[in-house]
Amino acid sequence: MIFSAFSNLDLHKSFTLNDAIIQAYANMASRQSLVFGEHYSYEAFNRLTNTSESISGFNSKMLNDYFVMPVISAGGLSFIRDNTEHLKVTAHNLLREDTISLNHHSLVKSDTPSSMRITGCMFCGEYRGNPIYGYVSIDEALALAGLSEITDMRIINALLFETAMYRAMQRVDRVLLPEHFIQFQELHELRNFVHFRSNTFNHEAFKAASEVISSREDYLRATSKVWNRDFHAQLTFLSFSIAELAGKRNVPLDEIRLITYKTAGDAASENANMSPINGSHYLLALTEEESQTLSVVVRETVNGRLKRCYDKAGLVHVKADAVYSNDDFDFDSKQPVRHLTSSYNNLNGKRGNFIGAYCSLVFNDQSIHSEFVDSQEILEIAECSEIDTWEGIFADRMSIKHAISSALSTCDWDHKTPTVPIHGYH
Incomplete structure (x- = not known):
């Protein structure tokens, strides 16, 4: 599919989520690290027939009838591998x-x-x-x-x-x-974001939030390198999170505008990437018990803490995985974790029962900090969570994420200075 006719949006007025998605695809296609039409393309699928169709031009209204996704070509994958x-x-x-x-x-x-x-x-x-x-x-x-x-x-x-x-x-x-690999990651995350939508999404709240954020463009760009790099993406991500919140909490639009004004400033001050897929921060809604007043704050994600650990504590490598009862697994919090299994993809359930997940953080002074979280703790967290990905095919991914969070919470955050060259984690 040739994806050529993009809408030119006025970012100083409100717009819909579909408008934002079209503009995000357009912005991605204008970047040069990965070349649109050479390293990747956009494919359109009819939502009724699930078949791919060749469409020369596209606008936001057509997203109601078509699902559009970026697809990286074999040549694009080779380019990324060979040039990283x-x-x-x-x-x-x-x-x-x-x-x-x-x-x-x-x-x-x-x-x-x-x-x-x-x-x-x-x-x-x-x-x-x-x-x-x-x-x-x-x-x-x-x-x-x-x-x-x-x-x-x-x-x-x-x-x-x-x-x-x-x-x-x-x-x-x-x-x-390198920039081409970052663009590869962002293409992957952008496609996932397009489908990361619950039934409680409030479209009017998205429009109201986008209008408030776009009116503060100059300030937000000047405050944050992340927001200045791709203002439209951060506007879309934050408006999306606020629209999800509005749908779940039934928040009036006037209050949505006030929440948006505050959280946009807070996010820029934190230099926060608000992507719900792999961002550094997220929105946390809190309700004061006596007055039942709603407040919304910007909080750091596991990915954000991981980035900060690389920046501040001398982290050089992360090893994390799920563990099953038939795996060969030996754990020591200060030594390399021994983890082997003859059936990693668990065909026919050969790995046995899930018993937990671990994370090892390796620092540039060669020190290691590891955490293991057992299945009971993970089950308790899953039962308290509103996120349904704790069950089903993504359960292991969620368990691994929690193990990383636990390791980051208990490791030494003092900066480590290399004493000998790092030659990998064995």
Whole structure:
């Protein structure tokens, strides 16, 4: 699909979420690190038939009838892999009911079985001398993109390759990444954001919030490097979060405008990335018990704390994963974690029962801090959460995220100075 006719929005008036999505796609296509039409394209799917259609021009109203998503080409993936300094790729393969093992922080694929049914994708290698790996099942990839009914294997395979590489590099220090890799990550996150919408979303609140934020553009850009880099994206993310809040709490529009004015200033002051997918901060709604007064504050996410740990405490590598009863697992909070399994992708439940998740933080003085969170604690958190991703195919991802949060809460935040060169985490 050639995605050429974008709406030129006046950012100093209110606009809809669909307007914001179209503008976000347009802004992404104007960037030069990854070339639109060469490294990636936009695909349009009819929401009724789930079939891809070739459409030369697109506007926001058409998003009611079509789902539009960025798709990174095979050439684009090769360009990203080959031009990312310090990235060494040892495997980036589709899986056809293969069993993959986790062996000393690397994924290893067995011989391809007779079945040709694609079940997932794996990526492994090293980044700056530290081992990295990522795995995604076909069910996860389709759910992330909202494409459970899509059967176009060209699109599905592209999503699998993309997501496996994204996951492998998800927790590295983004400050060190080249611009083309950051754009790759942001394309992945933008597509996920487009479908990250609950039934409580309030469209009128989105329009009201966008109007308030756009009226403060000069101030917010001057205050924050993040907001100055892509003001429209941050406007969209914050307006989205406020619209979700308005729908859940039934907040009047006049109050929404006041909340937006305050939280936009707070977010810019914190230099906050408000992306609900991989941002550094989020909105937390609090209700005062006696007066029942609603207040909304900007709080740091796990990703935000991780970024701060890289910046302030000398963090150089993160290793985190879920653990099952049949895994070979040895844990010491100050030593490298031993974690091996002969069936990492857990075909037919061969890994046994879920027992918890761990995170190891490796610092530039070679010190290690690890935390293990057992299944009972994770179950208690899931029961108290309003987020349904604690169950189903993303349960392991949520458990890993909680283990990272626990490790960041208990590690030493004093800056570590390297005493010897870092040669990876073994």
